[in-house]
Amino acid sequence: MSGATKIDDVYSAIEEGARLLDVSCSRDDVWPILTAYEGALAQAVLVLSMASGENHTGELDYTITVPLGEPDPYALALSKGFTAATDHPVGSLLSDIRERCPVRGYAVDCGVTGGFKKTYAFFPLDDLQGLAKLAAIPSMPRSLAENSEAFARHGLGDNVTMVGIDYQHRTMNVYLGKFGPECLEPKTVVSMLEEIGLPEPSEQMLEFIRKAFSIYITINWDSPKVDRICFAVITQDAMELPSRIDPEIAHFAKSAPHAYDGDRILVYGSTVAPGGEYYKLGSYYQMPPDTFKLLQTHDAIQDK
Template identity: 55%
Template sequence: MSGNSESVELYSTIEESARLLDVPCSRDTVWPILSTYEEAFTHPAAVVAFRVATALRHAGELDCRFRTHPDVRDPYALALSKGLTPATDHPVGTLLSDIHDRCFVESHGIDFGVVGGFKKIYGAFTPDDLQEVSKLAAIPAMPRSLAENAEFFVRHGLDDRVGVLGIDYPNRTVNVYFNDVPAESFEPTSIHSTLAELGMAEPTEQMLKLGGKAFGLYVTLGWDSPKIERICYAAATTDLTKLPVPVEPAIEKFVQSVPYGGDDRKFVYGVALTPHGEYYKLESHYKWKPGAVNFI
């Protein structure tokens, strides 16, 4: 295995973590991704995190995400050139380029599964240049569902607070992450009304408790429906015992199996709501820096 020492070390860490979680890890799936973006792991501001989710469709998977080197302006073109993801004539294939044509993207993130391979690219905007929904909705390749839900974002004070866009290539969806979310958005009555308005499942008490501690939220949109497919509330902590909810058994096993660097361990615990129910996700940072963008 040839590559810099950081990418080789990360591969070994992923392989061992997957083994402890009983997740199959194939070098042919993981190593091409790490070697393609290996400069990301040598950068002083390197950020690497692992994630698991309790939803059935996420069973048997371990996700890894990292921030790319700032010099990599188009990580999607790089992924195509290395065969990490197939070329497509679907709008998802031109969305990142269209975003770059209209917005300044400060940094990118890559998300992949140990089993599923290359999945997502994130584009993060600077904290003092949050984007407006109306501007993003005008991007040619953007799902029309963003424009269809513009009034929803205005009503909830989110229309000018987009901090990150996440493009999911296999599932052909887009995550829209909001920064500086109004505090009232996390109150139980607001969560109830928001979920009802979107046609999501009734929240459990556990969800409401976690939502009350959230720092942010995001929605998932697609090209095939005008509706918001999913909404997620996320809370950050360095101590899971301080969260107001018990940790799911599958997530507890994950916490015990994946390593971390540094003295403090950072977690982002999220609850995602769909019309069919809710599920939980935990992101554990292997390497992180204060001020780094949180995804879940």
């Protein structure tokens, strides 16, 4: 569009993504957040995300990476009134992590209907963090310590690539990566899920999990249990398993806007929770060249 700014472009993409999901998108809700993080937009990785299932529809999330040189993403959200200050440990976790661990960058996660939701902290890929080290952070949910040995027994004790902090739900995510294929064998996955108190996935999900490049868990401050676990698969195939079994995911996978040449880069998440299993989809809208090169290390991403 003539005279368009980066915010215009990003907002248009978010609006288009919301329309694909029949989700109401208000400029008054989204524009202030884009303006607050405007300094990061030009070089940010931008992802549009949705989830399937009756309890997860009606929302489009958008994720924006924020480099170290920009203002603290949580402090900025507080100053803009996107989230309320709190005495709960969720409010101090990001700063506590930053004081004790190397951080290479951040991200924020927001919804077109839910507003500001999360911050993320990324660790250097050559200095992944251990679960035991993170569990010792004072504001960390104690459920991480309760379950860290179970993950370590399955080869995932020193594989933390990033964390996510959800201020609305007072939960957090711990992301595990750079693990061997043996960690994704069905017997290993079933054993690990049984140990942390989650149900066995379906056969089709276990087969899909074999392709995962990242595993992340959701925990909270009120329970010693793992809330849920997600296995993420990166691909350029819009008709991967979740799309074949869920028309809404298929529609979004084939139609989500993207601002780079070639096929969309997609991340499917197969999620196991106490109440059953469901799928998520993240579609990369914007991707700086360095990020694309990094993603090309995955066999599913081709240079097209």
